[in-house]
Amino acid sequence: MSQYAGMKQANNSAQDRSRMVDFRSDTATLPSDAMKQAAISSPLGDDVFAEDPTVNALEEKTAMLLGKPAALFFPTGTQSNLAGILSHCQRGEEVLLGDQYHIFRDEARGASVLGGVAMEAIPTDISGCMDIDCLTAAIKPDDPHCAVTRLVSLENTVSGCVQDQQVLDAIAEVAHQANLVVHLDGARLFNAAVAQHCPVSNLVSNADSVSICLSKGLGAPAGSLLAGPADFIGTARRNRKMLGGGMRQAGLLAACGLYALENNIDRLADDHAIAKQMAVELAAIDQLEVDLQRVQTNMLFIRPRSDNHDQLREFLSNNGVLIGGQSSFIRLVVHMDISASDAANTVELFQRFFQKN
Numbered sequence: 001m002s003q004y005a006g007m008k009q010a011n012n013s014a015q016d017r018s019r020m021v022d023f024r025s026d027t028a029t030l031p032s033d034a035m036k037q038a039a040i041s042s043p044l045g046d047d048v049f050a051e052d053p054t055v056n057a058l059e060e061k062t063a064m065l066l067g068k069p070a071a072l073f074f075p076t077g078t079q080s081n082l083a084g085i086l087s088h089c090q091r092g093e094e095v096l097l098g099d100q101y102h103i104f105r106d107e108a109r110g111a112s113v114l115g116g117v118a119m120e121a122i123p124t125d126i127s128g129c130m131d132i133d134c135l136t137a138a139i140k141p142d143d144p145h146c147a148v149t150r151l152v153s154l155e156n157t158v159s160g161c162v163q164d165q166q167v168l169d170a171i172a173e174v175a176h177q178a179n180l181v182v183h184l185d186g187a188r189l190f191n192a193a194v195a196q197h198c199p200v201s202n203l204v205s206n207a208d209s210v211s212i213c214l215s216k217g218l219g220a221p222a223g224s225l226l227a228g229p230a231d232f233i234g235t236a237r238r239n240r241k242m243l244g245g246g247m248r249q250a251g252l253l254a255a256c257g258l259y260a261l262e263n264n265i266d267r268l269a270d271d272h273a274i275a276k277q278m279a280v281e282l283a284a285i286d287q288l289e290v291d292l293q294r295v296q297t298n299m300l301f302i303r304p305r306s307d308n309h310d311q312l313r314e315f316l317s318n319n320g321v322l323i324g325g326q327s328s329f330i331r332l333v334v335h336m337d338i339s340a341s342d343a344a345n346t347v348e349l350f351q352r353f354f355q356k357n
């Protein structure tokens, strides 16, 4: 019997269409029929006037889940992180963050470009954790030669790795002792909470502000939220408008987000189980190197030992499977539109390819 027996089926709208099995990112999910139904049946209003009841409900629910006083809806995680940083920092101030974090590597350095906020990257280890000694050393003295260190930015998960909560707490403690504020990019925070069987609020009590994404493993088409103290969220609301993120009848999207928070959190465990199973089976292929310890949520990274990566990518694509990664590694991200049988078929394709190559 397949090792994937009993694991989930792909969500219904994905099942009905001919499609590629897309492992490139969990952002590839399409809204399910039930989610789309929620969108068209929710009450709407003008959210720039804070009059969209569905957006307001989503913001309240998110604040409650995260244990923060207030939350604000954004179109993207990039804008939510950016508005968060701009709401904490003035021009000439500085944020310290991990050298492999999304805000540093993949958000076009928006805080520096648009906000005049400097960034100093702190070395991270294989699991994405910042070196606490390097971080401490990077906090600047009160010296006119230096930027004014203002913010430490954390991330969880980092490339699918759940961050050690004790280390995050210790980093936040160092930051707060130095009168810095702490932001957490929790684009995949719910994966971290599900992997650790704990409420998501347990993971963020050390952070002054948190950004979460609805459009990754939770399966909404768009949307992120920034949470924190009420006055900070008030400043973020102004910054969101300035950045062009004030949407009008945004309840159409917020309804998808509410549906995601109500229905799609617990099922992330299915994605994690499938990712683990695939990792074990792919690790049994001699030509592949899989670091099983790093498969903690829905992502797996694979290093082919030979340099036939491009042929592998083409072979998989010709057989209906898209993979991510760069020339030296492959990234597979499991999400709600990938069923257990999609995963089993993909492993078989890898096995077939490496029997011949």
Ligand SMILES: Cc1ncc(COP(=O)(O)O)c(C=O)c1O
Residues within 6 Å of the ligand: 075, 076, 077, 078, 079, 081, 102, 103, 155, 185, 187, 188, 213, 215, 224
């Ligand atoms: C860790 C992390 N933070 C932030 C983002 C930004 O989210 P968005 O694509 O909605 O701007 C991403 C997107 O993949 C991410 O992986």
